[in-house]
Amino acid sequence: MNTIENLVCFAHGKESGPWGTKITRLAQVARARSFEVLSPDYSHTHDPHERVAQLLALAPRARRLVLVGSSMGAYVSAMACAELRPQALFLMAPALYFPGWDEEPAQCPPLTVVVHGWQDEIVPVERSLRFAQKHRAALHLLDSDHSLGNQLPLLALLFDRLLNATLLALPTGPEMRSTARDDDT
Secondary structure, three states: OOOOOEEEEEOOOOOOOOOOOOHHHHHHHHHHHHOOOOOOOOOOOOHHHHHHHHHHHOOOOEEEEEEEEEOOOHHHHHHHHHHHHHOOEEEOOOOOEEEOEEEOOOOOOOOEEEEEEOOOOOHHHHHHHHHHHHHEEEEEOOOOOOOOOHHHHHHHHHHHHHHHHHHHHHHOOHHHHHHHHHHEE
């Protein structure tokens, strides 16, 4: 069985779909960095726990796995970290710490980036502050609302930087072999 080298797995928000504006734009960034892209459709349920179960059942695996989520999808991606062990996590306006689905995500990777809009009318910005502080994640607060739609170029830039850091953090096969030869001499 061939192992996928690089994979980005998206999780869309409660009211959106698998190929909304943000995911479509970020998927272009991922493909430009030679990542395969997976964007499951969660629209059949508004239950965040069912969405997490769906992602875990898909069991996306890759040498470099990056989970990306927006709003409720960010909750889904963060909650899947303990089992899927991604190399990186990119959360946009994460719908965390809501009654009934307020568990603390576990084992989020060191390469975690959170982006939130100061004028978010759905998820209070304090939720991202809490998560970022707890998990020592990079946090970017932007002049935007919940959709972050007016910040697509900056989202793409931040995501590209995360993907680049992910690629640099885990050497590819030839670099690993070259390092092993250096150690043998």
